[in-house]
Amino acid sequence: MLEVRDLVVKIEDREILKNIGFSVYDGEIVGLVGESGSGKTMTSLAVAGLLSQNAKCFGDIVLDDIRLSDLSIKERRKYNGNKISFIFQEPMTSLNPLIKVGKQIEEVLKLHTNMDKEEKREKVLDIIKQVELKNPEKLYDMYPNELSGGMRQRVVIAMASVLKPSLIIADEPTTALDADTGKSILRLIAGLNKSYKSKVILISHDLNVVREICSRVIVMKDGEIVEEGSTKEIFSSPKKEYTRLLIEAVSDKEKKNKTEGGDNVLEVSDVSLYYKEKGKENIIADNINFNVKKGEILGILGRSGCGKSTLSRAIAGLSDMYHGSILRTVSENMGIQMVFQDPYSSLNPSKTIGFILSEPLKNKGGYTKQEIKEKVYKILKQVELSEEIYDRYPDELSGGQRQRVSIGIALISDPELIIADEPVSALDVTVQSQILELILKLQREKHISMIMISHDRVVLKKVCDRVIKWEEITNGMF
Amino acid sequence: MNKKNARFIIGASITAILIAMAIVSIFYTPYDPETINIKEKFLSPCMAHIMGTDNFGRDIFSRVMVGLKDTIIISGLTIAIGFATGLIAGCFTGYFGGAVDEILMRINDALSSIPSVLLAIVMIGTFGSGTTTLIISLGIVFIPSFARMIRSDFIKEKNREYVMCAKLSGAGAMRIIFVHILPNCKNTIISSLIVGFNNAILAEASLSFLGIGVAPPKASLGAMLKESQMYLSGAPWYSIFPGITIVLLIIGLVLLGEGLKKK
Numbered sequence: 001m002l003e004v005r006d007l008v009v010k011i012e013d014r015e016i017l018k019n020i021g022f023s024v025y026d027g028e029i030v031g032l033v034g035e036s037g038s039g040k041t042m043t044s045l046a047v048a049g050l051l052s053q054n055a056k057c058f059g060d061i062v063l064d065d066i067r068l069s070d071l072s073i074k075e076r077r078k079y080n081g082n083k084i085s086f087i088f089q090e091p092m093t094s095l096n097p098l099i100k101v102g103k104q105i106e107e108v109l110k111l112h113t114n115m116d117k118e119e120k121r122e123k124v125l126d127i128i129k130q131v132e133l134k135n136p137e138k139l140y141d142m143y144p145n146e147l148s149g150g151m152r153q154r155v156v157i158a159m160a161s162v163l164k165p166s167l168i169i170a171d172e173p174t175t176a177l178d179a180d181t182g183k184s185i186l187r188l189i190a191g192l193n194k195s196y197k198s199k200v201i202l203i204s205h206d207l208n209v210v211r212e213i214c215s216r217v218i219v220m221k222d223g224e225i226v227e228e229g230s231t232k233e234i235f236s237s238p239k240k241e242y243t244r245l246l247i248e249a250v251s252d253k254e255k256k257n258k259t260e261g262g263d264n265v266l267e268v269s270d271v272s273l274y275y276k277e278k279g280k281e282n283i284i285a286d287n288i289n290f291n292v293k294k295g296e297i298l299g300i301l302g303r304s305g306c307g308k309s310t311l312s313r314a315i316a317g318l319s320d321m322y323h324g325s326i327l328r329t330v331s332e333n334m335g336i337q338m339v340f341q342d343p344y345s346s347l348n349p350s351k352t353i354g355f356i357l358s359e360p361l362k363n364k365g366g367y368t369k370q371e372i373k374e375k376v377y378k379i380l381k382q383v384e385l386s387e388e389i390y391d392r393y394p395d396e397l398s399g400g401q402r403q404r405v406s407i408g409i410a411l412i413s414d415p416e417l418i419i420a421d422e423p424v425s426a427l428d429v430t431v432q433s434q435i436l437e438l439i440l441k442l443q444r445e446k447h448i449s450m451i452m453i454s455h456d457r458v459v460l461k462k463v464c465d466r467v468i469k470w471e472e473i474t475n476g477m478f
Numbered sequence: 479m480n481k482k483n484a485r486f487i488i489g490a491s492i493t494a495i496l497i498a499m500a501i502v503s504i505f506y507t508p509y510d511p512e513t514i515n516i517k518e519k520f521l522s523p524c525m526a527h528i529m530g531t532d533n534f535g536r537d538i539f540s541r542v543m544v545g546l547k548d549t550i551i552i553s554g555l556t557i558a559i560g561f562a563t564g565l566i567a568g569c570f571t572g573y574f575g576g577a578v579d580e581i582l583m584r585i586n587d588a589l590s591s592i593p594s595v596l597l598a599i600v601m602i603g604t605f606g607s608g609t610t611t612l613i614i615s616l617g618i619v620f621i622p623s624f625a626r627m628i629r630s631d632f633i634k635e636k637n638r639e640y641v642m643c644a645k646l647s648g649a650g651a652m653r654i655i656f657v658h659i660l661p662n663c664k665n666t667i668i669s670s671l672i673v674g675f676n677n678a679i680l681a682e683a684s685l686s687f688l689g690i691g692v693a694p695p696k697a698s699l700g701a702m703l704k705e706s707q708m709y710l711s712g713a714p715w716y717s718i719f720p721g722i723t724i725v726l727l728i729i730g731l732v733l734l735g736e737g738l739k740k741k
Contacts, residue, residue, distance in 0.1 A: 318642055334648050346639035350661035356643075363648035409643060 001025045002047070002167055002199055007059035009039075009046055009223075016042050016055070017223045024167070029193055029200040031210030031231070033246065034220035035428035040203045043220070044169045047201075048084050049076035064166055082112045085160035087189075089172040091152035095144040102128075102140030105159050112163055127162045131155070131188060150181035157188060164196050171203045178303035178455060186212050205429065207250045208458075211235060219243050249429035252458055255440075258465040261293025264329065265417050265449045266315065271324035273310045284310055288324070288474045292417065297443055297450040299460035302470030308453045312338065312419045315451070330416040334360060337410035341422035343402030347394035353405055354390040360413040375412065382445075383408045383438060400431035404438065411442070418450045424459060436463050486737025492730030496723070500550050503543035511540040511697055520713045530715040532705070538716060542723055545697035549727075552613055552691075552698070553678035559617025560678075561671060564624025569655050571625070572632025582625070590622040595684055602690050612691055616681055620674055627670045631663040665739055672735030676728045683724055699724050 007020040017039050024030045032040045045051050047061055049068065061069040063083065068076055088094040095104060105124045109115055115123065121140075128136040131154040144152055153173060160168055170189060174182030190213040193200050204210050210217055210231070217234045219227045219242065227240045238244045272286030284307040292298050302308045313319040315326055316336050330336060340346035347356055357376045361367050367375070377387055383404040394402060403423065410418050420439070424432040440463055442448065454460050460467045509527075515535035523530045529538035567586075571579040589597070594616075601615035635641065636659065644658045685691040686700030693701075699720045706717035 313642075316646060318645060334646065337646055338642070340639040340643070342639065346643050348640040348644070348658055348662065350664070351658075359644065359649065360647035363650075363653070406643075409647065413647070 001064070003060070003062045004043075004047065005060040005062075007043070007046060007057070007061065009042055009051065010056045010058075011052075011054055015223065017046065020059075020223075020225060022218055022225065022228065024199040024201060026199060027193065027197045028216065029190065029202055029214045031214035031217040032201055032203045032220060033205070033207055033210055033217060034226075035205055035430065037222075038220040039223035040220050041171055042223070044086075044171060044201060044203055047167075048080060048086065048169060049073060050080075078112075081108050081165070082163055083165050084167045084169065085163070085165040087153075087156055087160050087168065087170040087173045090176050091149060091156050092144075092176070094156055095152060097144055099143075100140065101142050101144060101147070101155050104144075105155070105162055108159055108162055123162065124158075127158045128155075130192070131158045131161075133158075148181075149177050150185065153177060153181075153185050154188065157185070157192070161192050161196065161198075165198060167199045167201070168193075169201045169203070172205070173202070174209055175204070175206070179457070182209070183212070189213065207235075207246055207429075219246065245430050245433075249433045250458060252461065254461050255463060255465065259296050259443070261296035261449075261465065263294050264291045264327075265294050266292040266329070266451075267325075267327040268315070269325050269327070271311075271314070271322050271326060273307050273314060273322050275310070275321060285470075285474045290468060290473045292449055292451055294416075294449050295443075295447045296465040297439070297452055297463055299464030299467035300451060300453045300470060300473070301455070301457055301460055301467055302453070303455050306470050307474075308470065309341075309421055312421045312451070312453055316419055328417070334364065334413040335415055336417045336419065337413065337415040339403070339406050339410050339418060339420040339423045342426050343399055343406050344394075344426075346406050347402055349394055352391055352393055353397070356394075356405065357408055357412055360409065364413060379408045379412045382411065382442070398431075399427050400434060403427060403431075403435055407435075407438065407442070411446070411448075416449060418448055420450060420452045422454050423452065425454065425456060432459070433462075439463055483737065485733045489730050489733025489735070489737055492726055493734055496546060496727050496730060497550065499543050500547035503540075503547045507537075507540035507543050509537035509540045511536060511544045520709070520716075522713070523715055529719040530713065532702075532713070532716050533709060538702075538719055541697040541702060542699070542719055545699045545702055545720060546723060546727070548692060548696065548698045549679060549682055549700070549724075552609065552616075552682050553675055555613045556616040556620060556678045556682070557671065557674050559614065560620025560674065561624050563617075564621045565628055565667075567621065567625040568628025569632060569660065572629035573636055573651070573655050573659070575633075579629075583629075586622040586625055589619075590626075594619040595681060595688075598681065598685060599688070599690060602685075607690055607693065609692060612682070612685065616678060616685075619681070620678065624670060624674065627666050628663060631666045632659060635659045635662055668738050669735050672731050672738075676731055679724065679727060 002024040004023065005021050007017055008015060009017040020043055022030070032043065034040045046057050051057055057069070059069060060067065068079070102121070102124050105127065106120050109120045109123060124140065125136040128139055133139055133151060133154050144155070147155065173189065174185050177185060186209065189200060189202070202210060202214055214231050217229065217231050218225055219234070219240070221242055227234065227238065227243050234243060235247060238247060268288055268290050271288040273284045273288070274281040275284060288311065300308060310319065310321070314322045316338050328336065354376060357379060358372045361372045361375060376390065380387060380389060385401060385404050385408070389397065389401070397405070424435050427435060436459065439450070443450065452460060452464055513536065517535060518531050519533055519535040521527050521531040527537050527539065529542060532538055532541070567582055571582050597619050598612070598615040601618070602611050605611045641654060641658060644654050649658065682691055682698065683700030683703065686698045687704045689704060691700055692698035702720040703717055706713070706720070709716050
């Protein structure tokens with residue numbers, strides 16, 4: 001078994017992890033849950049001995065009677081890949097794009113075993129079959145970029161499990177994948193765990209992922225363990241307030257009091273989106289048909305890369321890379337506004353929040369300085385931010401505050417339609433639910449129409465009056 | 479962080495001392511830098527002449543002060559011309575792209591494929607020597623590097639979401655270029671200015687060394703190096719002090735630039 005006792009990690013005298021202690025038994029899958037910055041990845045790196053050099057690590061880490069914490073970095077390295085292996089979040093970057101898939105899996109065998117060429121090849125083909133990939137012979141000679149995201153993650157899992165390690169650490173293994181692929185990956189991890197009797201630590205910010213396959217859950221916050229217990233206990237009767245919040249954020253709740261919506265504010269008919277490459281038009285999706293009614297929040301559900309963002313830009317008038325008709329019955333002048341996904345790049349880093357918020361009014365013209373300032377303060381109040389923020393720069397704000405500012409920018413010019421492109425997917429779950437609350441409040445107060453685009457069904461269900469799937473409105477290529 | 483601060487402080491002090499020397503030279507120098515005094519020629523450094531005297535008995539310290547001033551003014555003006563033109567070219571080509579970008583960048587390529595000193599020599603040869611021609615020709619030589627740096631920054635920045643936000647806020651192209659994007663290129667601008675300034679100092683020194691920069695009896699650091707090369711073994715101080723001054727000026731600016739970056 002794996003036992004971690006009194007684990008403390010310090011970076012420059014700041015305690016990143018405080019007294020972490022837990023154990024994982026053979027054949028068990030333990031979920032490590034928390035928001036970004038809670039220390040869950042740090043914990044796993046400490047266990048694997050992969051912390052950066054400026055981090056100091058104290059406490060005991062014992063894996064199968066080996067006291068890892070007493071060994072030097074060099075001694076620990078020989079256990080990596082062999083006894084401990086990792087599955088990372090992004091299968092795109094954890095595979096080397098220039099090496100064939102088969103060779104990459106073989107590399108692990110080369111480093112830790114004395115198998116000859118034939119044996120290695122056989123073993124690789126065998127593990128490719130085990131991770132439920134078809135045509136092992138053909139796949140052996142393919143490059144990572146020829147595979148889909150889900151297939152790549154299976155290859156990463158093959159690499160991680162080919163030596164039947166005692167401990168597998170899976171750090172957000174499904175976050176970069178769409179829902180269905182993610183589920184199948186989780187099932188695969190659970191299946192392998194069952195047949196190999198290894199220990200698995202599954203790290204995730206998403207409680208639903210953990211609920212799927214873990215028998216026990218550890219909830220972390222600010223470098224400490226908040227609560228620990230069996231998955232059933234945690235979900236049915238959480239002891240701590242924080243755990244309850246996390247569970248609430250992912251629970252499947254549908255919006256009450258749905259708005260019916262009036263006339264159409266937007267009609268999209270027979271639109272096809274394309275991008276240009278060397279003068280040639282490549283179609284991303286075609287035959288897109290839908291409309292948005294006045295006062296409603298319409299959700300569009302689609303996986304990443306399907307063309308949702310391109311569509312939102314076309315509707316907002318930021319891109320003319322489309323054919324077909326987009327009929328907007330809103331005023332030409334700033335009638336449509338957008339809220340972007342990443343609040344870190346959607347706010348100009350060299351301007352104060354006050355400047356950013358007053359920009360639409362300045363450009364619109366017809367306001368005195370005093371009026372602009374008053375309006376900005378009013379908007380700050382509406383998005384529930386304090387007035388002090390007026391003179392701050394974006395990098396002094398948290399992700400949630402920034403996204404509130406982004407919503408403020410969209411609101412300040414009194415638009416008739418707001419397009420929100422994954423407005424909460426870059427935020428932590430607890431902040432997510434606050435932003436969603438805000439959006440609902442604004443809908444009630446201002447009766448704006450809104451398109452909300454997301455890959456997350458749970459999020460859409462909570463705020464949207466109507467949800468349509470990308471597949472339903474298009475002949476997508478994906 | 480501390481390392482950066484140290485660099486900044488050392489760089490800023492060296493630069494400040496040298497600039498102060500150059501400014502003082504406008505009002506006061508220990509001796510007249512251009513008066514010939516044959517009796518006192520080739521004096522080694524002593525109390526009266528701390529950097530010694532040259533082949534005409536002129537005080538080297540006074541000449542270094544004045545030369546420093548001329549070098550800084552010439553390089554400064556050179557950079558001003560190169561930077562202003564390069565900035566505008568870079569902003570527009572980077573932001574708009576398309577045909578204008580293609581044409582301007584090919585001209586840029588052509589300009590930068592000719593060695594800069596050679597190009598300056600050709601221009602001085604065509605339009606006659608003199609400080610003004612020197613400044614203008616060096617300035618033109620420096621346009622491509624600035625334009626390229628700023629253009630690549632603009633290409634990177636223009637696709638960021640805050641630019642789209644600005645477009646949705648109704649900002650026009652000029653406002654987006656100068657008010658929204660340009661301030662975010664601050665780091666590139668500072669470092670390219672300092673690198674450019676250093677190159678201008680060196681270019682001015684090499685042109686004067688080749689005899690086509692500042693004409694005697696006026697002093698510039700490069701011109702002094704040229705004059706002194708004949709007396710290297712007999713009066714080494716004659717070349718050492720102007721040389722050290724150039725090196726110090728450049729080290730000071732480089733440290734200053736490193737310290738300013740990403741703050």
